Amino acid sequence: MFPLSNLIIASAINMERYLDIFQSSFFPLLEGALARTIPLTLIAFSIGLMLAVITALFRLSGIKALEIIARIYISIIRGTPLLVQLYIIFFGLGSVGIEIDPFPAAIIGFSLNTGAYASEIIRAAIQSIPKGQWEASYSISMSYGQALRRIIIPQATRVSIPPLSNSFISLVKDTSLASTIMVTEMFRKSQEIVATTYEPLLLYTEAALLYWTICFLLSLGQDAIEKHLNRYVQT
Amino acid sequence: MLSIKNLHKQFGDLVVLDGIDLNVETGKVVVVIGPSGSGKTTLLRCLNVLETPNKGELQINNKVLDFSKKVTKKNIQAFRKQTGMVFQTYNLFPHKTAIENVMEGPVIVQNIPKQEARNKARQLLEKVGLGDKIDYYPYQLSGGQQQRVGIARALAMEPEVMLFDEPTSALDPELIGEVLQVMKELAEEGMTMVVVTHEMGFARDVADEVIFMEGGHIIERGHPADMFSRPSNSRTKEFLNLLSE
Ligand SMILES: Nc1ncnc2c1ncn2[C@@H]1O[C@H](COP(=O)(O)OP(=O)(O)O)[C@@H](O)[C@H]1O
Ligand SMILES: [Mg+2]
Numbered sequence: 001m002f003p004l005s006n007l008i009i010a011s012a013i014n015m016e017r018y019l020d021i022f023q024s025s026f027f028p029l030l031e032g033a034l035a036r037t038i039p040l041t042l043i044a045f046s047i048g049l050m051l052a053v054i055t056a057l058f059r060l061s062g063i064k065a066l067e068i069i070a071r072i073y074i075s076i077i078r079g080t081p082l083l084v085q086l087y088i089i090f091f092g093l094g095s096v097g098i099e100i101d102p103f104p105a106a107i108i109g110f111s112l113n114t115g116a117y118a119s120e121i122i123r124a125a126i127q128s129i130p131k132g133q134w135e136a137s138y139s140i141s142m143s144y145g146q147a148l149r150r151i152i153i154p155q156a157t158r159v160s161i162p163p164l165s166n167s168f169i170s171l172v173k174d175t176s177l178a179s180t181i182m183v184t185e186m187f188r189k190s191q192e193i194v195a196t197t198y199e200p201l202l203l204y205t206e207a208a209l210l211y212w213t214i215c216f217l218l219s220l221g222q223d224a225i226e227k228h229l230n231r232y233v234q235t
Numbered sequence: 236m237l238s239i240k241n242l243h244k245q246f247g248d249l250v251v252l253d254g255i256d257l258n259v260e261t262g263k264v265v266v267v268i269g270p271s272g273s274g275k276t277t278l279l280r281c282l283n284v285l286e287t288p289n290k291g292e293l294q295i296n297n298k299v300l301d302f303s304k305k306v307t308k309k310n311i312q313a314f315r316k317q318t319g320m321v322f323q324t325y326n327l328f329p330h331k332t333a334i335e336n337v338m339e340g341p342v343i344v345q346n347i348p349k350q351e352a353r354n355k356a357r358q359l360l361e362k363v364g365l366g367d368k369i370d371y372y373p374y375q376l377s378g379g380q381q382q383r384v385g386i387a388r389a390l391a392m393e394p395e396v397m398l399f400d401e402p403t404s405a406l407d408p409e410l411i412g413e414v415l416q417v418m419k420e421l422a423e424e425g426m427t428m429v430v431v432t433h434e435m436g437f438a439r440d441v442a443d444e445v446i447f448m449e450g451g452h453i454i455e456r457g458h459p460a461d462m463f464s465r466p467s468n469s470r471t472k473e474f475l476n477l478l479s480e
Contacts (some may be wrong), residue, residue: 130326132322132324132326133326133328135320135322135326136320136326136328136388138283138285138315139283139285139318139319139320139322139389140319140339140340140388140389140391140392141312141316141344141392142340143312146343146344150339150343151328151330151339154330155329155330231372232329232330232372232373232374233329233374234374
């Protein structure tokens with residue numbers, strides 16, 4: 001019985017300390033999320049999506065040179081670890097005089113990464129749209145670009161929202177890797193606080209909860225977008 | 236006037252159109268019949284330049300496409316603008332309402348102001364009997380209604396010639412009449428039409444000429460009454476017998 005009551009007393013003292021640390025660390029972590037994690041995710045995802053559309057169109061262009069460029073890009077990005085890519089962009093390039101600040105370096109890395117993965121999603125989505133949609137567009141004298149922009153992409157968007165949401169949510173979590181190239185995003189903030197408080201379980205759990213909250217909100221957003229885009233399909 | 240001269244189309248080694256010659260006077264209706272695989276769809280697709288013929292010449296009014304020479308994208312666009320296509324499977328844009336489907340070409344291709352295009356689209360939908368369905372999405376419409384939207388969408392581009400590829404063959408029998416009725420009215424208004432269909436009643440009532448295709452050739456042509464009552468070619472006779480069974 002003795003050790004147990006000791007543990008309970010110890011826990012009570014600990015609990016107070018935990019609450020203190022939780023309180024004092026919450027806003028720094030939140031700040032890391034609002035100032036770094038979320039902007040990094042949003043900017044990298046936007047640039048990544050643009051890259052992805054261009055890469056997908058290259059792959060579908062029927063022009064050999066463009067197809068090969070797209071394939072090589074996708075192959076390199078998918079075939080190497082994200083962490084290694086970040087190290088090359090930040091430390092590697094830095095060592096030969098191409099010094100990029102941590103945040104822009106992270107943007108470059110995550111954009112390139114998202115671009116490659118999302119391009120395959122977008123390519124598959126475009127290819128899933130029936131050929132008759134292209135033909136109907138051409139039959140009313142639309143150009144390739146008009147057909148793509150007005151008819152194909154809007155339908156492909158609906159198809160690609162679930163897999164793109166996966167990429168988006170993965171990206172939120174992957175930005176924690178930016179901590180290794182000195183971006184003071186949420187995870188790095190938690191590491192810094194652990195260094196002074198020696199409470200890794202508390203701080204990392206707190207960070208995890210914040211990531212989870214962000215991803216949960218995003219999945220609500222996904223539901224809303226899907227609902228909107230599904231308005232024209234039979235349920 | 237629409238004129239087709241010595242039109243050839245092959246896919247790989249498969250010759251699908253083997254020298255088609257056909258003239259359609261302005262305001263006339265030509266019905267194309269023939270067994271499956273005889274090249275009827277390919278012929279219409281060539282007229283809409285969804286397929287590029289290997290040889291031959293197409294002309295509508297003063298626009299000419301000569302496929303023995305290099306044809307440019309611009310020439311194709313200019314020619315295509317004169318034909319409107321109605322597909323067997325409608326191919327409506329599912330993410331757009333009926334009226335948006337009809338407005339799309341005028342607004343995007345012809346740069347007509349939205350409000351003006353909307354008014355015109357509404358008139359066209361009223362004309363095909365869908366004035367009360369303009370804000371419906373395609374999935375909310377029956378096959379016959381969707382096909383009528385398809386007709387309105389093609390008409391909105393004000394083509395010289397309307398092309399119909401078996402427009403009723405995907406429809407339930409009770410919905411065929413409403414589509415044929417719209418087509419009949421168009422013909423009466425003087426639209427030039429090339430119609431692939433096996434609706435013999437429609438051909439008899441509306442067609443100025445019927446052509447029978449087989450193996451990429453036009454085997455027989457004539458006035459529907461003559462051709463249906465006394466076909467001169469034995470293949471035509473066999474085919475018509477099959478249809479009436
Ligand atoms: N894109 C294509 N590639 C290869 N073969 C085709 C293609 N389109 C049509 N064909 C072939 O051409 C022939 C004629 O087809 P089609 O014009 O659709 O005939 P119909 O409409 O009279 O049934 C068929 O044998 C068909 O398989
Ligand atoms: Mg056909």
